[in-house]
Amino acid sequence: MRLPPPLSDSERPRLCIGLLSGTSADAVEAALCEVTGTGGGARLRLLSHVSAPFPPDVVARMLGPQDAHSLSRLDFELGEYFARAALQVMEQAGVARSDVAAIGSHGQTMAHHPPGTTEVPSTLQIGEPSVIAELTGLPVVSDFRTRDVAAGGHGAPLVPYFDWVAFRGLQAPRALQNLGGIANVSVVGPRLDDTFAFDTGPGNMVLDGLARRATHNRLACDLDGTLSGQGRVIPELLEELLTDDFLARPPPKSTGRERYGDALVERLWTIHPDRANDLLATALELTVESTARAYETWVFPRAPDLEAMYVSGGGTRNPRLMARLEARLAPLPVRRLDSLGFPEGAKEAALFALLAAEYLVGTPANVPSATGAKRRVVLGKLTP
Numbered sequence: 001m002r003l004p005p006p007l008s009d010s011e012r013p014r015l016c017i018g019l020l021s022g023t024s025a026d027a028v029e030a031a032l033c034e035v036t037g038t039g040g041g042a043r044l045r046l047l048s049h050v051s052a053p054f055p056p057d058v059v060a061r062m063l064g065p066q067d068a069h070s071l072s073r074l075d076f077e078l079g080e081y082f083a084r085a086a087l088q089v090m091e092q093a094g095v096a097r098s099d100v101a102a103i104g105s106h107g108q109t110m111a112h113h114p115p116g117t118t119e120v121p122s123t124l125q126i127g128e129p130s131v132i133a134e135l136t137g138l139p140v141v142s143d144f145r146t147r148d149v150a151a152g153g154h155g156a157p158l159v160p161y162f163d164w165v166a167f168r169g170l171q172a173p174r175a176l177q178n179l180g181g182i183a184n185v186s187v188v189g190p191r192l193d194d195t196f197a198f199d200t201g202p203g204n205m206v207l208d209g210l211a212r213r214a215t216h217n218r219l220a221c222d223l224d225g226t227l228s229g230q231g232r233v234i235p236e237l238l239e240e241l242l243t244d245d246f247l248a249r250p251p252p253k254s255t256g257r258e259r260y261g262d263a264l265v266e267r268l269w270t271i272h273p274d275r276a277n278d279l280l281a282t283a284l285e286l287t288v289e290s291t292a293r294a295y296e297t298w299v300f301p302r303a304p305d306l307e308a309m310y311v312s313g314g315g316t317r318n319p320r321l322m323a324r325l326e327a328r329l330a331p332l333p334v335r336r337l338d339s340l341g342f343p344e345g346a347k348e349a350a351l352f353a354l355l356a357a358e359y360l361v362g363t364p365a366n367v368p369s370a371t372g373a374k375r376r377v378v379l380g381k382l383t384p
Protein backbone atom coordinates (compact mmCIF):
# COMPACT_ATOMS: atom_id res chain seq x y z
CA MET A 1 0.00 0.00 0.00
CA ARG A 2 1.39 3.49 -0.92
CA LEU A 3 0.76 6.03 1.83
CA PRO A 4 0.78 9.81 1.34
CA PRO A 5 3.85 11.56 2.71
CA PRO A 6 3.33 12.48 6.38
CA LEU A 7 2.50 16.14 7.04
CA SER A 8 3.97 16.02 10.56
CA ASP A 9 6.38 14.04 12.67
CA SER A 10 4.48 11.42 14.70
CA GLU A 11 6.77 11.74 17.73
CA ARG A 12 5.99 15.45 18.18
CA PRO A 13 2.81 16.10 20.21
CA ARG A 14 0.02 17.29 17.88
CA LEU A 15 -2.75 19.44 19.34
CA CYS A 16 -5.91 18.63 17.44
CA ILE A 17 -9.57 19.60 17.82
CA GLY A 18 -12.24 17.02 17.14
CA LEU A 19 -15.75 18.15 16.14
CA LEU A 20 -18.90 16.07 15.85
CA SER A 21 -22.63 16.37 15.73
CA GLY A 22 -23.99 12.89 16.33
CA THR A 23 -27.14 11.22 15.07
CA SER A 24 -29.18 12.93 17.81
CA ALA A 25 -28.42 16.21 15.99
CA ASP A 26 -28.67 18.15 19.25
CA ALA A 27 -25.28 19.83 19.64
CA VAL A 28 -21.75 20.24 18.31
CA GLU A 29 -19.30 18.44 20.57
CA ALA A 30 -15.75 19.81 20.48
CA ALA A 31 -12.71 18.22 22.13
CA LEU A 32 -9.20 19.63 22.23
CA CYS A 33 -6.66 16.82 22.56
CA GLU A 34 -2.94 16.31 22.58
CA VAL A 35 -1.88 13.27 20.57
CA THR A 36 1.64 11.86 20.74
CA GLY A 37 2.90 8.94 18.67
CA THR A 38 0.81 6.95 16.25
CA GLY A 39 -0.95 3.60 15.86
CA GLY A 40 -0.12 1.21 18.72
CA GLY A 41 2.18 3.89 20.20
CA ALA A 42 -0.43 6.69 20.11
CA ARG A 43 -1.24 8.43 23.40
CA LEU A 44 -4.10 10.89 23.77
CA ARG A 45 -4.73 13.50 26.44
CA LEU A 46 -8.05 15.36 26.58
CA LEU A 47 -7.42 19.04 27.39
CA SER A 48 -10.88 20.53 27.04
CA HIS A 49 -14.41 19.69 25.91
CA VAL A 50 -17.46 21.81 25.06
CA SER A 51 -20.97 20.92 23.99
CA ALA A 52 -22.64 23.70 21.98
CA PRO A 53 -26.38 23.05 21.43
CA PHE A 54 -27.97 23.92 18.07
CA PRO A 55 -30.95 26.32 18.05
CA PRO A 56 -34.23 24.36 17.73
CA ASP A 57 -34.96 25.65 14.20
CA VAL A 58 -31.62 24.32 12.94
CA VAL A 59 -32.34 20.92 14.54
CA ALA A 60 -35.76 20.87 12.88
CA ARG A 61 -34.22 21.60 9.47
CA MET A 62 -31.53 18.93 9.94
CA LEU A 63 -34.14 16.31 10.75
CA GLY A 64 -36.69 17.51 8.19
CA PRO A 65 -37.00 16.77 4.47
CA GLN A 66 -34.24 18.08 2.19
CA ASP A 67 -33.86 19.19 -1.39
CA ALA A 68 -30.50 20.01 -3.00
CA HIS A 69 -30.77 23.71 -2.08
CA SER A 70 -31.70 23.18 1.59
CA LEU A 71 -28.89 20.61 1.89
CA SER A 72 -26.26 22.90 0.41
CA ARG A 73 -27.41 25.80 2.60
CA LEU A 74 -27.32 23.60 5.70
CA ASP A 75 -23.82 22.41 4.75
CA PHE A 76 -22.53 26.00 4.91
CA GLU A 77 -24.63 26.97 7.94
CA LEU A 78 -23.43 23.97 9.96
CA GLY A 79 -19.85 24.83 9.00
CA GLU A 80 -20.30 28.05 11.03
CA TYR A 81 -21.64 26.23 14.09
CA PHE A 82 -18.73 23.77 13.93
CA ALA A 83 -16.22 26.62 13.59
CA ARG A 84 -17.69 28.44 16.59
CA ALA A 85 -17.44 25.33 18.74
CA ALA A 86 -13.78 24.97 17.71
CA LEU A 87 -13.06 28.59 18.69
CA GLN A 88 -14.92 28.08 21.97
CA VAL A 89 -12.93 24.99 22.99
CA MET A 90 -9.64 26.78 22.27
CA GLU A 91 -10.74 29.76 24.34
CA GLN A 92 -11.88 27.55 27.21
CA ALA A 93 -8.50 25.78 27.25
CA GLY A 94 -6.53 29.03 26.85
CA VAL A 95 -4.79 27.54 23.79
CA ALA A 96 -3.69 29.78 20.91
CA ARG A 97 -4.74 28.96 17.37
CA SER A 98 -1.10 28.85 16.32
CA ASP A 99 -0.53 25.89 18.64
CA VAL A 100 -3.23 23.75 17.01
CA ALA A 101 -2.09 21.43 14.20
CA ALA A 102 -5.52 20.67 12.72
CA ILE A 103 -9.23 20.33 13.25
CA GLY A 104 -10.84 16.95 12.56
CA SER A 105 -14.50 17.50 11.74
CA HIS A 106 -16.95 14.63 11.39
CA GLY A 107 -19.84 16.92 10.50
CA GLN A 108 -23.46 15.79 10.59
CA THR A 109 -24.56 12.53 8.97
CA MET A 110 -27.40 13.25 6.54
CA ALA A 111 -27.58 9.84 4.85
CA HIS A 112 -26.06 6.45 5.59
CA HIS A 113 -26.70 3.51 3.26
CA PRO A 114 -24.08 0.88 4.07
CA PRO A 115 -23.25 -2.34 2.19
CA GLY A 116 -26.02 -4.90 2.36
CA THR A 117 -28.80 -2.30 2.36
CA THR A 118 -28.48 -0.92 -1.16
CA GLU A 119 -26.93 -1.46 -4.57
CA VAL A 120 -24.51 1.47 -4.28
CA PRO A 121 -23.35 1.96 -0.68
CA SER A 122 -22.91 5.60 0.33
CA THR A 123 -22.67 7.88 3.34
CA LEU A 124 -22.95 11.67 3.55
CA GLN A 125 -21.71 14.03 6.27
CA ILE A 126 -22.08 17.80 5.96
CA GLY A 127 -20.73 20.90 7.78
CA GLU A 128 -18.59 22.63 5.18
CA PRO A 129 -14.85 22.28 6.02
CA SER A 130 -13.97 25.33 3.88
CA VAL A 131 -16.17 27.47 6.14
CA ILE A 132 -14.52 25.99 9.25
CA ALA A 133 -11.06 26.67 7.76
CA GLU A 134 -11.98 30.27 6.85
CA LEU A 135 -13.44 31.09 10.27
CA THR A 136 -10.74 29.41 12.37
CA GLY A 137 -7.69 29.87 10.14
CA LEU A 138 -6.83 26.21 10.77
CA PRO A 139 -6.41 23.22 8.44
CA VAL A 140 -9.45 20.94 8.55
CA VAL A 141 -9.51 17.19 8.02
CA SER A 142 -13.04 15.99 7.23
CA ASP A 143 -15.05 13.30 5.43
CA PHE A 144 -13.66 10.47 7.51
CA ARG A 145 -16.14 7.78 6.51
CA THR A 146 -16.06 7.84 2.71
CA ARG A 147 -12.68 6.17 2.09
CA ASP A 148 -13.66 3.18 4.23
CA VAL A 149 -16.94 2.89 2.27
CA ALA A 150 -15.00 3.11 -1.00
CA ALA A 151 -12.81 0.27 0.32
CA GLY A 152 -15.90 -1.90 0.77
CA GLY A 153 -16.62 -1.04 4.42
CA HIS A 154 -19.52 0.53 6.28
CA GLY A 155 -17.54 3.68 7.16
CA ALA A 156 -18.86 3.10 10.69
CA PRO A 157 -18.33 2.61 13.51
CA LEU A 158 -14.97 4.42 13.50
CA VAL A 159 -14.70 4.62 17.29
CA PRO A 160 -13.06 1.17 17.80
CA TYR A 161 -9.70 2.70 16.77
CA PHE A 162 -10.06 5.29 19.53
CA ASP A 163 -11.31 2.73 22.03
CA TRP A 164 -8.30 0.54 21.30
CA VAL A 165 -5.83 3.45 21.58
CA ALA A 166 -7.37 4.84 24.78
CA PHE A 167 -8.97 1.96 26.67
CA ARG A 168 -7.63 -1.43 25.58
CA GLY A 169 -7.38 -3.79 28.51
CA LEU A 170 -4.03 -5.41 29.04
CA GLN A 171 -5.55 -8.68 30.21
CA ALA A 172 -9.28 -9.25 29.67
CA PRO A 173 -11.04 -7.49 26.78
CA ARG A 174 -13.36 -4.57 27.53
CA ALA A 175 -16.64 -3.57 25.89
CA LEU A 176 -17.05 0.15 25.21
CA GLN A 177 -20.75 0.81 24.73
CA ASN A 178 -22.07 4.08 23.30
CA LEU A 179 -25.70 5.04 23.88
CA GLY A 180 -26.14 7.91 21.42
CA GLY A 181 -28.93 8.24 18.88
CA ILE A 182 -27.66 4.85 17.72
CA ALA A 183 -26.03 2.38 20.13
CA ASN A 184 -22.71 0.75 19.26
CA VAL A 185 -20.10 -1.43 20.93
CA SER A 186 -16.34 -1.88 20.56
CA VAL A 187 -14.62 -4.88 22.13
CA VAL A 188 -10.95 -4.11 22.62
CA GLY A 189 -8.08 -6.22 23.87
CA PRO A 190 -4.33 -5.96 23.41
CA ARG A 191 -4.25 -6.52 19.60
CA LEU A 192 -5.90 -4.14 17.12
CA ASP A 193 -6.61 -7.05 14.75
CA ASP A 194 -8.76 -8.73 17.43
CA THR A 195 -10.90 -5.61 17.89
CA PHE A 196 -14.46 -5.96 16.80
CA ALA A 197 -17.25 -3.43 16.82
CA PHE A 198 -20.69 -2.84 15.38
CA ASP A 199 -23.89 -0.85 15.84
CA THR A 200 -26.11 -2.80 18.23
CA GLY A 201 -29.31 -0.97 17.20
CA PRO A 202 -31.23 2.05 18.46
CA GLY A 203 -29.86 4.09 21.36
CA ASN A 204 -32.02 7.13 22.14
CA MET A 205 -33.29 7.84 18.63
CA VAL A 206 -36.72 6.21 18.94
CA LEU A 207 -37.16 7.63 22.46
CA ASP A 208 -36.28 11.13 21.21
CA GLY A 209 -38.73 10.94 18.29
CA LEU A 210 -41.55 9.71 20.52
CA ALA A 211 -40.80 12.35 23.20
CA ARG A 212 -40.98 15.13 20.57
CA ARG A 213 -44.17 13.68 19.13
CA ALA A 214 -45.82 13.24 22.53
CA THR A 215 -44.95 16.70 23.88
CA HIS A 216 -45.35 18.70 20.64
CA ASN A 217 -41.58 19.39 20.70
CA ARG A 218 -41.61 20.68 24.29
CA LEU A 219 -39.24 17.83 25.24
CA ALA A 220 -36.59 16.53 22.83
CA CYS A 221 -35.90 13.37 24.85
CA ASP A 222 -37.16 11.06 27.61
CA LEU A 223 -35.80 13.60 30.10
CA ASP A 224 -34.28 11.74 33.08
CA GLY A 225 -36.51 8.78 32.18
CA THR A 226 -39.64 10.63 33.31
CA LEU A 227 -41.85 9.84 30.29
CA SER A 228 -40.97 6.14 29.91
CA GLY A 229 -41.21 5.85 33.72
CA GLN A 230 -44.93 6.64 33.52
CA GLY A 231 -45.58 3.98 30.88
CA ARG A 232 -45.75 0.21 30.64
CA VAL A 233 -44.05 -1.93 28.02
CA ILE A 234 -46.40 -3.19 25.27
CA PRO A 235 -45.06 -6.79 25.04
CA GLU A 236 -46.41 -7.73 21.60
CA LEU A 237 -45.07 -4.50 20.08
CA LEU A 238 -41.66 -5.03 21.69
CA GLU A 239 -41.50 -8.57 20.26
CA GLU A 240 -42.41 -7.28 16.81
CA LEU A 241 -39.73 -4.55 16.99
CA LEU A 242 -37.15 -7.13 18.02
CA THR A 243 -37.76 -9.14 14.83
CA ASP A 244 -36.21 -6.27 12.86
CA ASP A 245 -33.77 -7.75 10.30
CA PHE A 246 -30.99 -5.30 11.28
CA LEU A 247 -30.89 -6.80 14.77
CA ALA A 248 -30.65 -10.35 13.39
CA ARG A 249 -27.90 -9.53 10.91
CA PRO A 250 -24.35 -10.53 11.97
CA PRO A 251 -21.60 -7.85 12.14
CA PRO A 252 -20.10 -5.91 10.45
CA LYS A 253 -23.17 -3.71 10.54
CA SER A 254 -24.14 -0.07 10.97
CA THR A 255 -27.39 1.80 10.91
CA GLY A 256 -28.99 5.20 11.38
CA ARG A 257 -31.97 7.48 11.06
CA GLU A 258 -33.09 5.68 7.88
CA ARG A 259 -34.20 2.74 10.08
CA TYR A 260 -34.83 4.19 13.56
CA GLY A 261 -35.87 7.75 12.68
CA ASP A 262 -39.18 9.49 12.12
CA ALA A 263 -40.70 6.88 9.78
CA LEU A 264 -40.58 4.29 12.59
CA VAL A 265 -41.86 6.81 15.16
CA GLU A 266 -44.82 7.68 12.91
CA ARG A 267 -45.61 3.99 12.44
CA LEU A 268 -45.59 3.40 16.22
CA TRP A 269 -47.73 6.48 16.79
CA THR A 270 -50.28 5.31 14.24
CA ILE A 271 -50.63 1.95 16.01
CA HIS A 272 -51.08 3.44 19.52
CA PRO A 273 -51.90 7.17 19.23
CA ASP A 274 -53.21 7.37 22.79
CA ARG A 275 -50.44 5.44 24.57
CA ALA A 276 -47.46 7.82 24.33
CA ASN A 277 -45.77 6.82 27.59
CA ASP A 278 -46.31 3.11 26.90
CA LEU A 279 -44.61 3.61 23.52
CA LEU A 280 -41.69 5.32 25.29
CA ALA A 281 -41.43 2.48 27.84
CA THR A 282 -41.42 0.00 24.92
CA ALA A 283 -38.76 2.00 23.03
CA LEU A 284 -36.55 2.07 26.13
CA GLU A 285 -36.88 -1.69 26.45
CA LEU A 286 -36.09 -2.07 22.73
CA THR A 287 -32.73 -0.37 23.32
CA VAL A 288 -32.00 -2.52 26.39
CA GLU A 289 -33.09 -5.81 24.85
CA SER A 290 -31.42 -5.28 21.46
CA THR A 291 -28.16 -4.34 23.20
CA ALA A 292 -28.32 -7.35 25.54
CA ARG A 293 -29.13 -9.77 22.69
CA ALA A 294 -26.23 -8.36 20.63
CA TYR A 295 -23.89 -9.19 23.52
CA GLU A 296 -25.36 -12.67 23.96
CA THR A 297 -25.16 -13.46 20.24
CA TRP A 298 -21.90 -11.83 19.17
CA VAL A 299 -19.90 -10.36 22.05
CA PHE A 300 -19.88 -13.07 24.76
CA PRO A 301 -19.02 -15.95 22.38
CA ARG A 302 -15.98 -14.03 21.06
CA ALA A 303 -14.98 -12.51 24.41
CA PRO A 304 -16.07 -14.94 27.15
CA ASP A 305 -13.65 -13.31 29.61
CA LEU A 306 -15.08 -9.78 29.07
CA GLU A 307 -14.06 -7.54 32.00
CA ALA A 308 -17.00 -5.09 31.92
CA MET A 309 -19.17 -2.83 29.79
CA TYR A 310 -18.12 0.86 29.90
CA VAL A 311 -21.00 3.08 28.83
CA SER A 312 -20.76 6.55 27.26
CA GLY A 313 -23.10 8.90 25.37
CA GLY A 314 -26.25 10.78 26.33
CA GLY A 315 -28.08 7.58 27.32
CA THR A 316 -25.99 7.51 30.50
CA ARG A 317 -28.09 10.50 31.63
CA ASN A 318 -31.30 8.45 31.48
CA PRO A 319 -31.35 6.67 34.87
CA ARG A 320 -34.08 4.21 33.83
CA LEU A 321 -32.13 3.16 30.74
CA MET A 322 -28.98 2.62 32.79
CA ALA A 323 -30.78 0.69 35.54
CA ARG A 324 -32.54 -1.60 33.05
CA LEU A 325 -29.31 -2.25 31.14
CA GLU A 326 -27.48 -3.12 34.32
CA ALA A 327 -30.24 -5.49 35.47
CA ARG A 328 -30.55 -7.18 32.07
CA LEU A 329 -26.79 -7.73 31.62
CA ALA A 330 -26.02 -8.88 35.17
CA PRO A 331 -23.62 -10.35 36.23
CA LEU A 332 -21.56 -8.39 33.64
CA PRO A 333 -20.40 -5.21 35.41
CA VAL A 334 -21.97 -2.15 33.72
CA ARG A 335 -19.86 0.95 34.47
CA ARG A 336 -19.74 4.49 33.18
CA LEU A 337 -16.81 5.44 30.98
CA ASP A 338 -15.93 8.11 33.58
CA SER A 339 -14.70 5.27 35.78
CA LEU A 340 -11.76 4.88 33.33
CA GLY A 341 -10.95 8.57 33.85
CA PHE A 342 -12.49 9.83 30.59
CA PRO A 343 -15.61 12.08 30.50
CA GLU A 344 -18.29 10.04 28.75
CA GLY A 345 -19.68 12.97 26.73
CA ALA A 346 -16.32 13.80 25.13
CA LYS A 347 -15.40 10.46 23.57
CA GLU A 348 -16.83 10.81 20.07
CA ALA A 349 -15.43 14.35 19.57
CA ALA A 350 -12.04 13.17 20.87
CA LEU A 351 -12.18 10.36 18.27
CA PHE A 352 -12.09 12.94 15.47
CA ALA A 353 -9.14 14.75 17.09
CA LEU A 354 -7.27 11.42 17.08
CA LEU A 355 -8.28 10.71 13.47
CA ALA A 356 -7.05 14.17 12.37
CA ALA A 357 -3.74 13.54 14.18
CA GLU A 358 -3.40 10.16 12.42
CA TYR A 359 -4.22 11.74 9.04
CA LEU A 360 -1.38 14.23 9.55
CA VAL A 361 1.16 11.42 9.92
CA GLY A 362 -0.40 9.20 7.25
CA THR A 363 -1.52 6.36 9.55
CA PRO A 364 -4.50 4.27 8.41
CA ALA A 365 -7.13 4.44 11.16
CA ASN A 366 -10.05 2.33 10.02
CA VAL A 367 -10.49 -1.06 11.67
CA PRO A 368 -11.43 -3.49 8.87
CA SER A 369 -12.56 -6.15 11.38
CA ALA A 370 -15.19 -3.60 12.51
CA THR A 371 -16.24 -1.86 9.30
CA GLY A 372 -15.79 -4.78 6.90
CA ALA A 373 -13.43 -2.78 4.65
CA LYS A 374 -11.11 -4.80 2.43
CA ARG A 375 -8.03 -3.04 3.78
CA ARG A 376 -6.69 -0.41 6.13
CA VAL A 377 -6.89 3.08 4.65
CA VAL A 378 -5.97 6.63 5.67
CA LEU A 379 -9.22 8.35 6.65
CA GLY A 380 -10.11 11.95 5.79
CA LYS A 381 -9.50 14.77 3.32
CA LEU A 382 -7.58 17.96 3.97
CA THR A 383 -8.80 21.53 3.53
CA PRO A 384 -5.59 23.50 4.08
Ligand SMILES: Nc1ncnc2c1ncn2[C@@H]1O[C@H](COP(=O)(O)OP(=O)(O)OP(=O)(O)O)[C@@H](O)[C@H]1O
Nearest residue numbers: 022023024180181182204221223224313314317318
Ligand atom coordinates in the same frame (compact mmCIF):
# COMPACT_ATOMS: atom_id res chain seq x y z
N1 LIG B 1 -31.19 14.01 31.00
C1 LIG B 1 -31.41 13.14 30.01
N2 LIG B 1 -32.43 12.25 30.10
C2 LIG B 1 -32.68 11.37 29.11
N3 LIG B 1 -31.97 11.32 27.97
C3 LIG B 1 -30.94 12.16 27.82
C4 LIG B 1 -30.62 13.12 28.82
N4 LIG B 1 -29.55 13.83 28.37
C5 LIG B 1 -29.23 13.34 27.15
N5 LIG B 1 -30.06 12.34 26.80
C6 LIG B 1 -30.12 11.59 25.55
O1 LIG B 1 -28.85 11.60 24.93
C7 LIG B 1 -28.98 11.98 23.55
C8 LIG B 1 -27.71 12.59 23.08
O2 LIG B 1 -26.72 11.64 23.22
P1 LIG B 1 -25.37 11.75 22.41
O3 LIG B 1 -24.93 13.16 22.37
O4 LIG B 1 -24.46 10.73 22.98
O5 LIG B 1 -25.87 11.29 20.96
P2 LIG B 1 -25.17 11.50 19.58
O6 LIG B 1 -23.68 11.61 19.77
O7 LIG B 1 -25.85 12.60 18.86
O8 LIG B 1 -25.53 10.13 18.84
P3 LIG B 1 -24.57 9.06 18.09
O9 LIG B 1 -23.60 8.56 19.10
O10 LIG B 1 -25.53 8.04 17.61
O11 LIG B 1 -23.93 9.80 16.95
C9 LIG B 1 -30.18 12.92 23.55
O12 LIG B 1 -30.74 12.98 22.26
C10 LIG B 1 -31.08 12.24 24.56
O13 LIG B 1 -31.81 11.22 23.98
Ligand SMILES: CC(=O)N[C@H]1[C@@H]2OC[C@@H](O2)[C@@H](O)[C@@H]1O[C@H](C)C(=O)O
Nearest residue numbers: 023109112156157158159182184348
Ligand atom coordinates in the same frame (compact mmCIF):
# COMPACT_ATOMS: atom_id res chain seq x y z
C1 LIG C 1 -23.06 6.96 9.91
C2 LIG C 1 -22.91 7.50 11.30
O1 LIG C 1 -22.85 8.70 11.48
N1 LIG C 1 -22.85 6.60 12.27
C3 LIG C 1 -22.66 6.94 13.68
C4 LIG C 1 -23.93 6.64 14.46
O2 LIG C 1 -23.78 7.09 15.82
C5 LIG C 1 -23.31 6.00 16.61
C6 LIG C 1 -23.12 4.92 15.61
O3 LIG C 1 -24.09 5.26 14.61
C7 LIG C 1 -21.73 4.94 14.94
O4 LIG C 1 -21.71 3.89 13.99
C8 LIG C 1 -21.44 6.25 14.20
O5 LIG C 1 -20.74 7.22 14.96
C9 LIG C 1 -19.57 6.99 15.70
C10 LIG C 1 -18.93 8.27 16.07
C11 LIG C 1 -18.56 6.04 15.04
O6 LIG C 1 -18.35 6.08 13.84
O7 LIG C 1 -17.96 5.27 15.77
